Amino acid sequence: MKYGLSNLSIVPMRSEATDLSEMVNQILFGEQYKIIESRKKFSKIRLSHDKYEGWICNKQLLEIEKEDYDTLLSSEKNYTTDVLDIIKSDSFQTIVMGSVLPKIQDSIFRFNNTDYTFEGLTTNVKQEKGMLIENAMMYLNSPYLWGGRTPFGIDCSGLSQMVYRLNGIDIPRDADEQAEVGTTLSFVEESEPGDLAFFDNAEGNIVHVGIILENNHIIHASGKVRIDRIDQQGIFNTDKGSHTHKLRLIKSII
Helix, strand or coil, X not given: CEEEECCCCEEEEECCCCCCCCEEEEEECCCEEEEEEECCCEEEEEECCCCCEEEEEHHHCCEECHHHHHHHHHCCCEEECCCEEEEECCCEEEEECCCEECCCECCEEEECCEEEECXXXXXXXXXXXXXXXXXXXXXXXXXXXXXXXXXXXXXXXXXXXXXXHHCCCCCCCCHHHHCCCCEEECCHHHCCCCCEEEEECCCCXXXXXXXXXXXXXXXXXXXXXXXXXXXXCEEEECCCCEEEEEEEEEEEXX
């Protein structure tokens, strides 16, 4: 088994081993992975935090020793909380909100035998449930991007995963897997701000997720990260004046 680490801000993860394949996910700075298959131009990886699998270009792959992988995996993790930040080694590099940094001492952290300087804000503890809403609002109006996990492009389950990460909680990547976590609630009226609502298609498959807000509203990624109303039927799009997503269930995660 080989191991890797992202030292780039955002790396696309694809469904197949080609640049023409769809992007199904993004790897952020500091995220670790196992390399489970290697080819000439692409490698298939499995992310350590959610076990998500996909292909990345070998030009964007950084291989590390197992000892370093295990050390980083067990060390304290800090998640950046500003939309965009800068780290400095021998040059400047931008990183996005939710990037992973190891333990920082005196604004310095060490990453793959390189010393970096970082003077921004991070979080490394579980926050109050109400902070989920503050975190979600940081992504408001971000454009929808299939496979995206950043304020510059994000999908519905990427939004819920990243918002919960900033609250110190790891949840799966995709909506159908997220729906397996937590406690099921029967009615919208039972939910609290920060709970997750899931929506299905005509075949009964869960295809969408959003974060419950106060007063029967929901924040979700559909075209952009937007706020709409929610009722027992589903999401009511205030621009279209109609329901756009059919409610399947609501989950309380914390």
